Amino acid sequence: MSQETQYYTCKYCFESFIPKRRRVQKYCSNTCRNKAHHARKTATTTKETLPTQIENKPAISNPTKESINASGVANAAIGTFTVNTLSNLFTKEENKPATKKDLVEILKALKGRYHIIKNGEPLGDGRKPYYDIVKQELVYLWPFQTTTN
Incomplete structure (x- = not known):
């Protein structure tokens, strides 16, 4: 080399x-x-x-303001309705979002808001540890308090 x-x-x-x-x-x-x-x-x-495309655009002599009219509102409503209908038809039931009613039914199926923690130690005054499903935290309650959900 x-x-x-x-x-x-x-x-x-x-x-x-x-x-x-x-x-x-x-x-x-x-x-x-x-x-x-x-x-x-x-x-x-x-x-x-810098780009010169802005300078090359023809000037608009009479700019018009867009206004809301009935046909535009109707077209938007029809489009929204069509999209919602098609998405409901083609979305599987398990992929649809949960509603408030669904969550209440889950709470009923779980038989209440509070679930006892079996391996948790009770406090000195006798209150037992429970898991609050709604707040997602540990609470200490008297056993008779859990029946008033």
Whole structure:
């Protein structure tokens, strides 16, 4: 492998250098290469390179204000109804969201809001530990309090 003996000039710092790679190098180091890239990148975000499509658009001579009318409201209602109907038809029952009625039925099926924690130690005054399903926390109640759900 032959070593280059010709000097090159860095395109960023304009220093002379002997290239260390096989192909022609533009920059003397990675630092100069990165700085040149950054300089090019910031130069491209100047005012001259901003999109000119806005300037090329034809000016609107009479802009009209949109207003709400009965046909637009009717079209929106029909579209909403159609989407809701189709989503109800094609959504499986187990994937539908739970309603408040569903949650009340679950509580009834579980036979109450509070469930005793069998391996929990009661407090010194005799209150036993229960899990409150609604609040999702541990509570200590008298045994007769759980029947008044």
